[in-house]
Amino acid sequence: MTNSNSISFPAYPFSHSGDSTPAWTQGTGIFDYVKENIDAEGFFTKEILPDKPAATGELDFQPMLGSFDPYLMSDLSADSTQQREIRAENFSRQIHTVLQAFLEDPTPVHAADFYMKAATLPCILYYDTVIETLSQEPIPACLKDLTQEWLYKAVNREAVKLAIVITGLCLLNEDNLTLCWQLKKDLLLLARCEEFTCFVVYALKLSHQLENSDLWDLMTHTRGWGRLGAIEACEFNLIKERKWLLHNAFLQTIDYPAMALMVFNKLNIMDLLDHEHLQEDTFQDLTTLILHYLIYLTEEPEGPKANIDLWELLEAYLHHAEEHHTDLVTASGLTNLREYLKQWTENQYWDYLTSNQLHLLIGKIETLLLSTDWLPQIKAHLLDKDGNANLDTIHMGFALGLDLHKELWAILKKDPLQTELYGFLLDPKHKRMAGMAAKFASAHADLYLEQEEPCLPLLDTLQYFPGTCGDLVEKALVSIYDSCRSLALQVLEAWPESTWPKDAQLALQKARTMTTSPLQKLQIDVLLKKRTMEYQDFLDVIRESKNK
Structure with missing residues (x-):
């Protein structure tokens, strides 16, 4: 690399359109x-x-x-x-x-x-x-x-x-x-x-x-x-900077599982927990961080870990929970924490906490939660101030064993666009309600697919209920909205093929002609058993579409 002469830009012999510009x-x-x-x-x-x-x-x-x-x-x-x-x-x-x-x-x-x-x-x-x-x-x-x-x-x-x-x-x-x-x-x-x-x-x-x-x-x-x-x-040296990170780390437009790990590596959480008192918002932000970290540990078992003792962390956290557990938002977070720890117990996941430690932690959380009669508060807050389903509160109610099906069914019948409620109403443990909700969803399929947003929560829910509302899934495959089609493809990916609706193959073939997304084309080819999800197949789909 010895030629250091500055380049000038005269007429260029190469360009996309054949003219003289670069x-x-x-x-x-x-x-x-x-x-x-x-x-x-x-x-x-x-x-x-x-x-x-x-x-x-x-x-x-x-x-x-x-x-x-x-x-x-x-x-x-x-x-x-x-x-x-x-x-x-x-x-x-x-x-x-x-x-x-x-x-x-x-x-x-x-x-x-x-x-x-x-x-x-x-x-x-x-x-x-x-x-x-x-x-x-x-x-x-x-x-x-x-x-x-x-x-x-x-x-x-x-x-x-x-x-x-x-x-x-x-x-x-x-x-x-x-x-x-x-x-x-x-x-x-x-x-x-x-x-x-x-x-x-x-x-x-x-x-x-x-x-x-x-x-x-x-x-x-x-x-x-x-x-x-x-x-x-970034380095977070000041208290206000650390507080900003703790509050904003998960307020993003992307899903990044290792975000909690990054926050633990940036902040000394145990030092924060050593304080005698924590403000309510700080405690709620800590709850969010801990929940995301448990999710990360569950979904990325081979990934790097925070340099922290999980037992000591949760013990110190629950000590502060004694001051904050009567707040509905805080109690909702504690309920989610209990659910994750119960999953670890049921799945015999002892990598970070022993069986005895898990049972002790679950017991402490349940003692805090059961010290309050939540039913009146939860029923009063099934909808938020804007009239939308208050999902965290509803989830908390179900996790505590409260029967809210009647109230949620009344909300859905009054406003069919509250499609987030299907995640609670399609539970097969309540067959009669699940059947009613499935029929209601199918009857309103055209309404849900008129716009982009209403159908998305329902399709996301259907991934976990194979065979339910298959007619709606078929319609979503040929929707004018790519987002609906994408989620419908995820539904079929999640369902055993034996539970697919009868015309799923035809709907997939039609969907392939409608989409311009190479990723969707590849997903469809995989479902039709024509390709795999390998990167080379992705490039092949791009070239194939480009040559048409």
């Missing part, structure tokens, strides 16, 4: 798109970007911003860790080949070749090897100029990601303080879009310019994968 300027620039769609509160307001993700080709398929990179880095995207690593090595070789060609001869042709690879290969799978290579000597001016051009003008997200991380390396040795300030400011602007947050955090850490205030700015202006990345990088 390929990376043909379309809506990512940077300007992000900048123009940040609202007055500082949030990026769009759910998609103007380009298409690299792995989806020309299909109209947009995963949640920031979600596809974690997927590609997980073993879910490959048959094995080894296969994922082999794929990453292959992408790394491809990008290094065009990068080296550009550095040796920084012509427009080589710049175009470099861009086309950067635009089509997932940056997450190779960027670290590029940084390792480039960090061995000063960044050539030609590469610095090119990647800054991409940062502001590129129309493909993967090229912008590569430009972000290389810019971070450039900032490490940049003497122009004004340029440094402007680049950092613009990187942080890009980071408001959660597709780029983690790359910006990495780039600023690489350049030693990342400050805790930058992370706080990102955490308070993102809600999903971007916030997660900022939390992971």
Whole structure:
């Protein structure tokens, strides 16, 4: 890498449309798109970007911003860790080949070749090897100029990601303080879009310019994968910062099982529990944290663990519960905690607590709960202040053995759109009520599918009741709403094939012609026994759809 001549940008021989402009300027620039769609509160307001993700080709398929990179880095995207690593090595070789060609001869042709690879290969799978290579000597001016051009003008997200991380390396040795300030400011602007947050955090850490205030700015202006990345990088030193994390860690738009583990690693929870008194809201936030951690331990038994003794944690927590257990919201959390501990006992899950410890903890919780007559309070709070089903309170009532079927059935008949109630009314232990609820649901199938939202809670519930409301599931498969179709597919995945509705195969075939989502096409092919959920089959579905 000896050629450090700065590249100029004359007429470009390569472009998508055959004209003389660079390929990376043909379309809506990512940077300007992000900048123009940040609202007055500082949030990026769009759910998609103007380009298409690299792995989806020309299909109209947009995963949640920031979600596809974690997927590609997980073993879910490959048959094995080894296969994922082999794929990453292959992408790394491809990008290094065009990068080296550009550095040796920084012509427009080589710049175009470099861009086309950067635009089509997932940056997450190779960027670290590029940084390792480039960090061995000063960044050539030609590469610095090119990647800054991409940062502001590129129309493909993967090229912008590569430009972000290389810019971070450039900032490490940049003497122009004004340029440094402007680049950092613009990187942080890009980071408001959660597709780029983690790359910006990495780039600023690489350049030693990342400050805790930058992370706080990102955490308070993102809600999903971007916030997660900022939390992971942040240090929570002040009491108000720790309180913020405890309260906001689970108020996100994504489901990340290890979030509780991250909070335990960031905060000294035992130190908090050593306080003589805890405020009600702090205790409720602790309840949420502990519940999520128990879920994580149950669902990720091979995952890393918090450096904490679970018995000591729960003992200290229940000591504080003696002060707060008469509050309905707090009691609802205690009920959920009891249910998880009972599951561990029933499943003989002794990895973290002995049988004796579990029974002692369950007994303490039940003593607290049974010291109050909850029936009047629960019946009075079956609906929240907005008239919607108060699910936490209802769940608490059922967990305490209270019979609320009559009250819930009356609510549903009065307002059929309270579809969250089916999760309680379809319980096969109450056959008569379950039968009535199933008939009621089928009779209102068309109403539920007129709009997107009403049918979703019902479909989610039906996963656990094989064969129930099969006619509604068939209709959902051919719904105009992708979300309804997606949940209907999950229902069939959860049900034994013997319980499928009689016309399920025909509905699946029709659903395949209706959907534009490669993932849904793959799910349907799996249900029809034509494919597996392997990453290669996913790519095959994309290519197949693209060629039609």
